[in-house]
Amino acid sequence: MIKIFIIGTTASNLFLFRKDFIISCIDSKYKVYALVSEYDNYWIKEIQKLGAEVIKYQLSRSGLNPFKDLKSMFELKRYINQYNPDIVFSFFTKPVIYGSLAAKLAGSPKVIGMIEGLGSPFTEHPTGQSWKMKMIRFFQVTLYRIVFPFLDKIIFLNEDDPEDLINKNKIFHRKNAVNVLGAIGLDLKDYPFQKWDESKDITFIFVARLLAEKGIYEYIKAAKLVKAQFPDVKFKVIGGLDLENPYGLSKQELENLIAEDIIIYPGFVNNVKDHVADSAVFVLPSYYREGVPRSTQEAMAIGRPVITTDVPGCRETVIDGVNGFLIPKWNVDALVEKMCYFIENPMQINQMGHASYTMACEKFDVNTVNRKLFNIMGLDV
Incomplete structure (x- = not known):
């Protein structure tokens, strides 16, 4: 039986974003071990229900202590030596670096x-990057220089990331190691198509962490400008x-926006798809390296x-003018213009929405994604 180590960070993320891959592996009679560093009993049990064996290890996702990271690497090496997997498959920055190093040593x-997006170290802010983030980027690239040469496969989700990470930084890698998978994908049965009810007031919806790089401030500025012209239009968030993030929306700012009736904020919800289905247009003005x-x-x-930005990752989801619009990052005027287009042309909501659905199916x-991923990894489906 082929044994696969899947090394991630949080148990919730591993379940939510690797569930279907794990199920495909189990169905193909592979033995799956899911390694997680942040967890609670609920998510551990959910992973176990899939048929995977869970292994807990220590790793600080955002910590900058190299000694702790090396300790994590040797812990992973110990588990790899103990279970002797045929494939070690890591995702997210630190697991790719330290999980891969552990696998090489073992x-x-x-x-x-x-590599699921280049993340904050490669995200350009309007005011430029902080000194700290520039240093993190430098060390991250340095570690990738060490790790990439012995990786059998390096998988990216969009075409821009290998260009900006590997080619621009001249990182050596094995021939034919780099592959672009595209989106991780989702089980379409969990997100059934629902036509927009044209009798309702138009509602725009933003779904993301309330951070500058996700476009929350552009969304709020646009909401204020649009509501000045169309007071009945609603803006859901x-x-x-993330109160520890210097680029995050503050609690006071959020409370003020709710009090001023600029946005509707239902708080923590488990039924995001119901809120999306109850809205007319999805908006993500992100400039984060998705x-x-x-x-x-x-x-x-x-x-x-969808209205989103013409940046890596986001641009993979929209054909401009077909299923929505691509706008320049940081451009509130362009966002307002496209929002007003849907308000003034409501028949386009369902027309472009159906184009979105067709693209999602394709x-x-x-x-389909898992078959492609299995092929990249050299596995039989």
Whole structure:
């Protein structure tokens, strides 16, 4: 029986974003071990229900202590030596670096890393990057220089990321190691198509962490400008505050926006897809270095047009003028213009929404994506 180590960070993320891959592996009679560093009993049990064995290890996702990271690497090496997997498959930055190094030291026969977007170190802010983030980027690239040469496969989700990470930084890698998967995909049955009810007032919806790089401030500025012209239009926000992030929306700012009736904020919800289905247009003015945004894929599957930015990752989800619009990053005027277009041309909501649904079926069906991923990894489906 082929044994696969899947090394991630949080148990919730591993379940939510690797569930269908794990199920496909189990169905193909592979033995799956899911390694997680942040967890609670609920998510551990959910992963176990899939048929995977869970292994807990220590790793600080955002910590900058190299000694702790090396300790994590040797812990992973110990587990790899103990279970002797045929494939070590890591995703997210630190697991790709330290999980892959551990696999190399343990002599694993196949080592694969997935880079799901370049993240904050490669995100350009309007005011430029902080000194700290520039240093993180430097060390991250340095570590990739060490790791990439021995990876059997390096998987990206969009075409821009290997260009900006590997080619521009001249990182050596094995011949034919780099592959572009596209979106991770989703089970379309979980996000059924629902036509927009044209009798309702138009509602725009933003689903993401309430951070500057996700476009929350552009969304709020646009909402204020649009409501000045069309006071009945609603603007919904779904996502959590990150009070430790210097680029995050503050609790006071959020409370003021709610009090001023600029946005509707239902707080923490478990039924995001119901809120999307109850909205007319999905908006993500992100300039974060996304892989391919999951929230946008979900909105497209449900049948909603999308307004998003013409940046890596986001641009993978929209054909401009067909299923929505691409706008320049940081450009509130362009966002307002496209919002007003849907308000003034409401018949386009369902027309473009159906185009989104068609694209989701073609590009984001997890069964198709998993077959491609299995092929890249050299596995039989």
